Amino acid sequence: MSPLSRRRFLQGSGAAVGAVAATRISIPLRSETVAAAETLEAAGRVSRDVVPTTCWIGKQDCGMLAHRVDGRVVKFEGLPENPRNLGTLCPKGQAQIMALYDPNRVKSPLVRTNAKGEPGKWRKVSWDEALGLVADKANEVRARDKRAFVWQKGRSKGAAFYDDAFVKASGAAKFSHGAFCSDAGYRAAEYTFGPKGVLHPDFRFTKYLLSWGWNVTNGGGNQLCWITWPRQMVDAREQGLEMVVIDPRLRSAGPFADQWLPIRPGTDLAFALALAHELIANDTIDREYLTKYTNAPYLVDDEGHFLREGTTPLVWDSATGSPKPDGSPGVTPELEGTFDVAGTAARPAFQLLVQHLEQYTPEFASGICGIAAERIVEIAATFGEEARIGSTIVVDGVEVPYRPVAVMAYHVVQQELGFQTTRAMMLLPMLVGAMGAAGGQQIDVKPWSVSENFEKLDTIKIQDPPKSIELAASKYYPINSTNSSLAAHVMLDPKRYGVDYLPEVMIIHMANPMASFADIPVLEKAYRKLKFVAVIDPWMSRTADLYADVVLPAATLEKYEGPSSASDQYVDAITIRTPPMEPLFESRGEIDIYLDLCERMGILFGPGGYLEQLNTSLKLKAPNVLATDRKPTPRKIFDVWAKAEGIDEGVSYFEAKGVYVKGKIPPEKAYGYAMSPPFGGVKHRLYGESLLGYRETQQELGADEVYWHDYTPLPTWRRPTMEESPARYDLYLISFKLIEHKQSRSSQIPLLAELSGGQRLEINPKTAAERGIEDGDEVWVESHNAITEETRRVKTRARLREGIRPDTVGMPHHFGEVAKSPWTKGQGPSPNSLYFTGEGYVGATADQSFHVKVRVFKA
Amino acid sequence: MALLAPPTNQLPYGVGRFSRRWMALIGGLFAVVVFGFIAYITQLRGGLAVTGMRNIGPMGGATWALYVTFIIFFVGLSFAGITVAALIRLARIDTMRPVARMAELLTVVSLIVAAMVVMADIGRPIQAIVNLFKYARPQSPFFGTFTLVISGYLFASAVYLYLDGRRDAAVCAKVPGRLQRFHRIWAAGYQDTPEERSRHHRVTGWLAIAIIPLLITAHSTLGFVFGLQVSRPGWHSALQAPAFVVLAGTSGIGMLLVIAAVMRRGLPSGDQLREEIFTWLSRALAILVLVYIYFVAVELLTTIYAGAERERAFTEAIITGQFAWIFWLSMAALLGTLVVLAVQRGRPGISLGWLITAGLLVQVAAIGKRFLVVVPSQTDGTLLPYGQGSYSPTWVEIAIILGLVALGTLLYTGFVHIFPIIEIPHDDDAVVRAPKRAKAAVRAPKRATPDAPGRDRTVTIISIAMVVVGFTLQIVSYLALAAPLGTSTTAADSDPRLPFAPVIFILGVVLVFLAAVVYELLPQRLARRRAVQA
């Protein structure tokens, strides 16, 4: 039963209209000509209103207004008050109205009647029966071994509070999508600086931007979905922003590339190191930042470890010419030189960096990246000059260091060397002191804050044998982003990794591993081993179709969900999704589903129960707290949460206005450099001593080199494993996102499938000609695993493009993900079945590489 | 006067004789017509989606295609018919008299078919008829096509055919049989008095003169339908209108050649179609073909050497692109015609087979060239880089065209079997041969009937009045009543200032030609009334 009775729903929306009108989102009265033109049948019969909700397709939950006629949604338009989309919507946001009404949605709970591994045959059942079945299976396995109960989600829409609460209350192991996203970059940022995110500029002031694999015209960018970044970018360009595009494929940057550097895939690390080499060579270095806010001055012994007094690292005091504990008063630390400390030659970390970088000359990188050395020299020079080291600017009355140069990097980290590549990219803003400066380098779109991972990732206790199927904190992947395809590998050969159990029962929520995760063939084998799978999804995903025992139909946007930040990095705001209609068919909002499921599992009430976990994950405190002995409606949960946020109207505020704008983020919060203390008082890890520590432990525990060779304190270049493939695999395959689609939840939407409906292989005409391939020809793409010698192939159509490197081919990654939809038939294969997981194709942090060597030939 | 003694007591040229062979032919044609009709029903049901036509640009299609090709083709055919008839009349080419009616009939039939193809092409035929009568706008080149070509021109030709056939109708009306009544009605009391004859010759003379400019404008407007479009490469050309007229003539004469040949072979006493006729026709055809080839050459040269970027690219697409085969096929057909004509001329006597081949080759070229004018400009000629488009007809389009061709043939052969397709030779054609004597001959009965002049005068006045009123209606409705010419700036500009103004225009056209009928028929009526009074 939906939490929302029709009557109350209408009351809610009534309130909405009133308030909406009050907030200038008014629906102007019909002009006289229209009034005159009103035909009798149209006149009066129609009741119109507008209620807020949020986009459900994209990542950043843009604010929307649902225009309704007699309670039926006829159009979604952007919510002007939402800082992220300012009243606008992207093609997906517009088209999702078709997803809302899609008759091919899963309409009621289904139970499988045929064997797994083949397209499903289903029996309609009641919610009661379906939830009962799931609850029993879950409890049965939890009683034996909690680790064998796995909860997997592709992407949580809004904050993951209700999922986390379920994971905690049920003790399930949690698989997420991170390792297939930009988690390598997140780990690098969390480890190096603290904030959660990768790299983006301060578009308000940035003048020179390295757009590094940023899919400006199609993809999101650091943390946010598509709309916000491109908008800030074009605005910035009108203020004179210059953009250097580093990307094997030009289409991603469209007309906004002042320079296009078609870099060879997988070589970004070398490119970054060469730029750093040049910055030092040009002495465009912000010594003050490095000395005060990074571990650059820490003295390192010849083993690579910091010299310490107690736990405090030592620095070399130039005034007294002696080592001093870091932070002791009156010390002016040296950055360069070699010093004798109690008989051992000690060097500041920065000195090591300088020496380390000597090998990475522009000529060296040029050979690897396929970009002329002059270009590298020129870019580094401009980057250094534009940084205006030492300058400051007054922002909203506060003086802030001004360094208008930055990097935008996000999905570019999806490569074997992703973690260290990001570390190397971060050297650039660090060297010129642009980190957290105005116009400089930003990491999180929310106010600058140091996450708990800053410490956690520095102090990992490696466990051997591994405690979990995803090999967290193991000697294989000490830092670990949870790669479910890697877990699938382990499931197929647990002994090899010393794992003593197998997952048996899995709840897959809004995830479609069989299409949108890498290494599909291995996933297919592994998931067949699961004893029971329940899928929560609005559509019959490929995964559900092949492996689900039970499918629970989730609502799309016609439900309460959230809360989500609506911050665009300048204005802080928060929003929740409110339903513009009741859930269609028999579908239900996830929170309803979890409340009932937990009730059936007997983990809803009382201490440690789901409700208490909700209070924890929403940080609810008395008086605004959920009773743990009564089942609330989702609306009630958000009402309590909203009041706890200090919004007296409670949830009805959002039902009326859609977004709660907290106001401008003040410079002291926006810029880490302007905080007191700056950067939250942490020292940025230019030198990753603990990484060296992990390496040593891994070696002691006998891990192979492939697991430890990237655990180096300073980013170090090596040839990616894929380069070991035989010469006939002469092309690099990259995959990319299209603006028309989002992950696995859009290719079945006809309006979007029509715009961009089929798989294709982007290939340079020169390369195509060498193979006798013409535009539109069917071609085979065959990938090769350099370690296992395994090959895989898919057939698709060639699309000739001048804007892609001749040694590189590209495929978009969203097609054919939904089964039983007339529009996904024949959309073609996913490149994800060409990628490999496991040694050589995941990074040191278990993050997925989306690079592989392939050969292409006419079908 | 026993002027109308039938040559035999049997109808000439197999009129009224329905042989089994002929019935079979009719049956076959009818089957094809039915097939076409089924296709048309399919189209009405499924919409034009069942054709190969698609939107220009985003769909990379052609929105005008096979149907429009054949509209132009059939209107083209009609051209020759009436021209030849008129020329025979004006230039007094007696040798050609036997084909005169074939030509007139060709005109009428092909115009009827053309009108039907238009209906097949138009999305909403019913609304089309209503809205055209209600709103047709002079500013649209279609206005000419609809009013002049389809209505005016068709009506004029029908009138011409009717009046010219009266004498033979009268002759046939003497023969008892199933068709007697029909022939009597047609004859409408024609007595073949010298007065009637001269009256008739005068009328047809005027009609001929009136029709020539009408058809030139008609075919030019059809050319303008394309020629005035700046946005379609290969369309916007001053040559468009004249080229249309010439190609129309070519295919028309060619078709006439085919018909005449078939008639000579198929009709009893078809040998009245003497060799000179075929010589004359094939010579005319040869000349027209040469002229048209010259047109094509000029067009190619100007666009390829002097044309704008796009025009050049487009012309190259025509002769090298996806439709090149049609271009070269058409050119080959034209040259083939010349060769065949030369060959058959070199031989003693006439070979109907060769002539028919020549006549049909020209049709291939004509259809091909029409297609090339209509389609490639849409698929390969978009001014924004939508990229290459394509078009190929579906079975529905082909079936409908075949059905209509069959229908045309059906009408033609049908007519041939109920009415002499060759003018029945008469004992004296004095009036035609020597107009002076004709006048005399006219004067003679006048003397005999003293009240004739008065009668004459009223009739003349009425007819002239009709003509004057007719033209006035046309001018007034065109300029003052229909939707205004010039650039529209308001919604009002899209409406006729007087509803149904186009009807008035058409009435004007009709009235002008009706005058002829009145002029010829009214005297008998008056005569009969007086006879009754007496």
Added chain:
Amino acid sequence: MARYGMVIDLERCNGCRACMEACKVENATPRGSYWMYVFRFEQGKYPNTKVSFLPRPCQHCDNAPCVKVCPVGARYKREDGLVATDADRCIGCRYCEVACPYGVNTFNWKEPSESYYLNWNDPDVSKVSGGAVPPYRDPDLDRRYGPEHRRIAGGGHHKDVMDKCTFCVQRVEDDRDPACVQTCPLSVIQFGDLDNPDSAVSTLVRTRANFRLLEDSGTDPRVYYLGGQEPGEQSRQIEAPEAEV
């Protein structure tokens, strides 16, 4: 009275095609029918390649070839500058389409209700949609507009009639921007009164370099493009959207 026009800033356009989708939903256009069309172009050989974008609505020409050739006045020019199509008067001769240099006309080749992508007559959908096809169809589309009181809004009124961009007359007469303008994530498209010298659009046209599409066709379009360049023979369209009926 206001005479509307559009200004499209190619320096900002990302070619995302949100405008195309907003248009399709707002006007309930059938499959394969794009009143707004966004070109994506590629020019030049690797590595000197350029990519550019160009949104193409109906140009609402002041000297519109389609208006001139329409035999029945179904396609007509309004005082407010809009070029409108009267769904009831159109006879489906498609002359406007061949006359238009921009390829903006889209014909209803089949019964529109049969080409709305999915089976909207599904009983469970009809329950919530009240039988509307498509379920998001706005009744405004079926109303009559302007002093002329003619049915000129919205897609798919009849089989076998012509459709095209209306500048969203149902919104414009309601003092709202056309759907493409409203949704554009990068504020590429501006709409307003070109006769009013103080309007945003007039100011942009006055103050920034601009061109109009195929101006030498003499069509006198009411859509101005800022920056960028007019596509030429060397522009290769990439990623053309599917357009089946």
